Amino acid sequence: MTEQKLAHLVTFGCQMNEADSELMAGLLEGMGYDCTDDPAQADIILLNTCCVRETAENKVWGLLGKLKRLKRQKPELIIGVSGCMPQQKGVVAEIKRRFPHVDLVLGTYNRHELPDMIGRIRSDRAKVHEVWEEAGALPEGFPVKRQGGIRAWVPVIHGCNNFCTYCIVPHVRGRERSRRPEAVVEDVRKLVEQGYQEVTLLGQNVNSYGKDLGSEMDFAGLLYRLNEIENLWRIRYMTSHPRDFSERLVEAVAACDKVCENFHLPAQAGSNRVLKRMNRGYTREYYLDLVAKIRAMIPDAGISTDLMVGFPGETEEDFAQTVDLVRQVRYDQAFTFVYNPRRGTPAAGMPDQVPDEVKSRRIQELITLQKEIALGQNRALEGSILEVLVEGTAQNDPGLVTGRCRTNKQVTFLGTPELAGRLIQVKIDEGHLAYLAGHQV
Numbered sequence: 104m105t106e107q108k109l110a111h112l113v114t115f116g117c118q119m120n121e122a123d124s125e126l127m128a129g130l131l132e133g134m135g136y137d138c139t140d141d142p143a144q145a146d147i148i149l150l151n152t153c154c155v156r157e158t159a160e161n162k163v164w165g166l167l168g169k170l171k172r173l174k175r176q177k178p179e180l181i182i183g184v185s186g187c188m189p190q191q192k193g194v195v196a197e198i199k200r201r202f203p204h205v206d207l208v209l210g211t212y213n214r215h216e217l218p219d220m221i222g223r224i225r226s227d228r229a230k231v232h233e234v235w236e237e238a239g240a241l242p243e244g245f246p247v248k249r250q251g252g253i254r255a256w257v258p259v260i261h262g263c264n265n266f267c268t269y270c271i272v273p274h275v276r277g278r279e280r281s282r283r284p285e286a287v288v289e290d291v292r293k294l295v296e297q298g299y300q301e302v303t304l305l306g307q308n309v310n311s312y313g314k315d316l317g318s319e320m321d322f323a324g325l326l327y328r329l330n331e332i333e334n335l336w337r338i339r340y341m342t343s344h345p346r347d348f349s350e351r352l353v354e355a356v357a358a359c360d361k362v363c364e365n366f367h368l369p370a371q372a373g374s375n376r377v378l379k380r381m382n383r384g385y386t387r388e389y390y391l392d393l394v395a396k397i398r399a400m401i402p403d404a405g406i407s408t409d410l411m412v413g414f415p416g417e418t419e420e421d422f423a424q425t426v427d428l429v430r431q432v433r434y435d436q437a438f439t440f441v442y443n444p445r446r447g448t449p450a451a452g453m454p455d456q457v458p459d460e461v462k463s464r465r466i467q468e469l470i471t472l473q474k475e476i477a478l479g480q481n482r483a484l485e486g487s488i489l490e491v492l493v494e495g496t497a498q499n500d501p502g503l504v505t506g507r508c509r510t511n512k513q514v515t516f517l518g519t520p521e522l523a524g525r526l527i528q529v530k531i532d533e534g535h536l537a538y539l540a541g542h543q544v
């Protein structure tokens with residue numbers, strides 16, 4: 104009787120990394136590994152890493168140190184590192200030098216080579232550290248092991264050509280490569296057959312979808328195509344780059360009944376001077392105009408964003424422009440970040456780095472303002488009726504169920520677990536900072 108092999112995957116970072124982990128979990132399952140949450144039980148431990156911020160990297164270095172003890176207790180244990188960290192120049196050598204107990208290293212371009220690499224480690228009792236310099240053709244047709252449930256990630260484009268000066272992503276995820284439309288459609292069809300009701304289309308910049316496919320199909324075209332799939336209830340997508348958000352795309356969101364009216368538009372800053380130094384490729388005027396166009400075509404649209412404070416050279420005047428942009432747009436949600444230099448990015452070498460105390464004062468001011476606005480936006484929904492896709496029982500109260508409305512706000516209401524996976528009309532009674540409370544109608 105063959106002994107059950109167990110794999111423990113730890114995922115850091117963004118949704119794209121989660122989707123990569125689901126692919127690697129599928130490959131491991133194909134090799135006979137079951138997933139375990141307990142590293143002490145595992146035969147392979149794989150850290151799928153992120154390097155978008157120093158904090159994410161430090162967590163990995165810390166964990167690799169701790170895993171040394173497990174390796175000593177169980178020498179046949181395979182310890183692996185994958186994802187964006189080893190894709191950076193010099194990191195493979197650093198892992199070899201600092202953590203010789205790491206058996207397996209792979210990057211973001213060769214994750215589909217995992218079975219072959221593990222096979223070689225097992226057969227040759229050797230270490231395999233291989234990171235591809237160049238991204239090859241996008242791997243298709245590999246098994247994906249998802250958590251189950253009603254919502255699924257579907258990568259549609261990999262890489263980014265934008266080279267924002269603070270961002271490491273183009274250096275570790277390569278140039279934009281779109282999956283063929285028929286491969287995406289097939290994926291989504293299969294997911295619907297498996298009982299998923301909502302898909303989120305993933306890419307560092309989904310709006311560029313199809314640009315590398317000649318004139319075959321652009322992102323709006325893909326949305327129209329997926330909107331035809333029966334028994335699929337909702338389509339979401341992330342992340343968009345405002346510069347590439349065309350009027351045609353806004354029209355597609357308005358016209359496609361399954362595409363949720365939720366726009367995540369990372370502004371990053373409100374000052375044209377800072378946007379230029381960030382190489383964002385648009386002005387505050389262009390951005391505000393885009394928001395106005397969206398709201399003119401889709402009045403109930405939900406708009407969220409990413410904002411950064413403390414970019415090198417950011418003056419009080421520049422920061423005031425960011426604050427003013429937030430006041431004007433009135434975001435439903437904003438993810439706020441303090442700039443921190445990433446080695447290998449142009450901004451890290453820029454003069455006029457902003458002192459930490461100034462950064463923390465600015466981020467506090469922005470968070471306080473955005474909380475006021477988000478609460479106001481949620482209170483404004485009191486009395487309205489929203490369609491909620493129920494995900495399950497609320498964590499802190501078994502008598503309540505929770506789900507998301509089309510603009511991606513969390514909604515809780517009295518209900519039984521059987522409602523999971525169903526679309527329910529909910530009347531909103533109370534708007535809170537981070538969620539809405541209501542009752543089924």
Ligand code: SF4
Pocket residue numbers: 263264265266267270271272273307308344
């Ligand atoms: S659009 Fe800019 S911030 Fe986003 S992944 Fe690309 S380079 Fe990074």
